[in-house]
Amino acid sequence: MTRRLLSTGSPFERNFGYSRAVIDGDLVFVSGTTGYDYATMILPDDPAEQARNIFRTISAVLEEAGSSLAHAVRAQYFVTDRSYCEPVLGVCGEFFREIRPAAGIYVVAGLLKPEMKVEIEVTARMPRA
Numbered sequence: 001m002t003r004r005l006l007s008t009g010s011p012f013e014r015n016f017g018y019s020r021a022v023i024d025g026d027l028v029f030v031s032g033t034t035g036y037d038y039a040t041m042i043l044p045d046d047p048a049e050q051a052r053n054i055f056r057t058i059s060a061v062l063e064e065a066g067s068s069l070a071h072a073v074r075a076q077y078f079v080t081d082r083s084y085c086e087p088v089l090g091v092c093g094e095f096f097r098e099i100r101p102a103a104g105i106y107v108v109a110g111l112l113k114p115e116m117k118v119e120i121e122v123t124a125r126m127p128r129a
Helices: 011-016 047-065 082-096
Strands: 004-006 021-024 027-034 072-079 102-107 118-125
Touching (some): 004 047, 021 047, 027 047, 072 082
Antiparallel strands (some): 021 027, 027 118, 072 118
16 A cells, blocks of 8 residues: 545645645554644634544544544543643543553643644554455
């Protein structure tokens, strides 16, 4: 399989020179994704709602790739405040309770814009035939 780039059409991808996801072999690498609703470019204030938007975006790009959240093998969660850990991890449980990829959560000093409270990266496998 050749390397394939996927985009959500976010202006960040074009302006900053990256892909929402890269398929390489049987792996799909989803870039760090923040909580924008990319159709409206609205970012909710609530970190849990940001996480839900993130999972919707990641799920859509994995589907486009021919994979799904069910095939996730690795997830990394970044939050800008310790108080966001529990609400964000609660949302992670909504999506990954049965899938349970290897994961870590990190409290970071900040993300690209101050209103961004959560960023999530996922690596998934392509389904086996």
